[in-house]
Amino acid sequence: MTAGPISGASVGTRGTRARRGRGRLGALFAGAVLLAVTACGGGSEPGPGPGTDEGKGSGKDSTAAQSKESQAVVTIAPKDGTESVDTSGDLKVTAAKGTLTEVVVQDGDGTKVDGQISADGTSWTPARHLAASTAYQVRATAQDPEGRTATQESGFTTLTPKNTFLGTFTPEDGSTVGVGMPFSIRFDRGITNPADVEKAIEITTEPAVDVQGHWFGDDRLDFRPETYWKAGTEVTVRLGLDGVEGRPGVYGEQAKTVSFTIGRDQVSVVDAENLTMKVMRDGKVVKTLPITTGAPGYETWNGKMVISEKLKETRMDGATVGYEGEYDIPDVPHAMRLSDSGTFLHGNYWAGDAFGNRNASHGCIGLRDVQGAWDATAPGAWFFDNSLLGDVVEVKNSDDATIAPDNGLNGWNMSWADWTA
Secondary structure, three states, X not given: OOHHHHHHHHHHOOOOHHHHHHHHHHHHHHHHHHHHHXXXXXXXXXXXXXXXXXXXXXXXXXHHHHHOOOOOEEEEEOOOOEEEEOOOOOOEEEEEOOEEEEEEEEEOOOOXXXXXXXXXXXXXXXXXXXXXXXXXXXXEEEEOOOOOEEEEEEEEEEOXXXXXXXXXXXXXXXXXXXXXXXXXXXXOOOOOOHHHHHHOEEEEEEOOOOOEEEEEOOOEEEEEOOOOOOXXXXXXXXXXXXXXXXXXXXXXOOEEEEEEEEOOOEEEEEEOOOOEEEEEEOOEEEEEEEOEOEOOOOOOOEEEEEOOEEEEEEEEEHHHHOOOXXXXXXXXXXXXXXXXXXXXXXXXXXXXXXOOOOOOEOOOEEEEOOOOOOOOOOHHHHHHHOOOOOOEEEEEOOOOOEOOOOOOOOHHHOOHHHHHO
């Protein structure tokens, strides 16, 4: 234990002449101590060497084994510092001479990207696309056959799109809707990669129910369960469209969560032959109202129709639906839209005694009402006040065909097999 100071004194002999004398004394002192140390140890057996059993695990062989580098090689693409990375397909993590044990990918806010390590442990792939214009950090760890780990890190930034698309959806966030309301989203650009877009929209429900999407053309995607929603169901939609390439060079930019609640169960059945509408709650008739439907040549569609819009008063001009000059009513009361092509269920103050007696409309379903929509006791007002967006109106016994599933929110007119095909 005296060797340290002696060594220091020896270094001091490189100094000035005045220190050379001190150096000689130091050297003599060091020799004396060296003899003393030798005498102390001379009468003992030598300690265990590295080659003995007692030396294993605590000698330099153990330290050397621990200091060996892992043979596992982790590769991250894209390389560190890369910019304008594509949001899909470019991020890859692989391991050679070992297996991946952990891969963490997250943005600057700490939001992680879900992914999965392959069964053989040699690769990791993200579960979905990345967001656009976003900086990501990757940290991946692999282990070699001897249990030694190797870690690699990388950072990159995704591309900023020159062209984007948006989706307009219904129902609104936070709304309470009827049992027939689908989640419907219409895009402002035609989508040529529908599977990628649909994958980016996640729907969860409480209680759980299977919800599937169906495309109408290349710009509309609706989601619904096999049968009408159960009253009280809570629906959450996560729009993860930011960074999705909907068509070549055109990327989504929406990252939004939408929630809505299914209200009470109301389905109204219109009998175009008997001129009645039975309003049912939870399968029980709560009110029967006299109606009028489409006159001969203007028959009302058959089928299941969903209320998609409510207007206390609105103008109805025949010119907008191909009936130029046949009618133009500026103040139609209590109007509820059932189709994109102009079918409404609405109050009517001009049809006289038609309600319950004859079909007199241009295809709409009419209920007795008053001009100005002021009488809350009128059938038109009562039904308006007791209806939600998403309530279902089922029409039967009309001399017309069944309404097309994409004419309004009326996908219920498709079988489940066709919907999911």
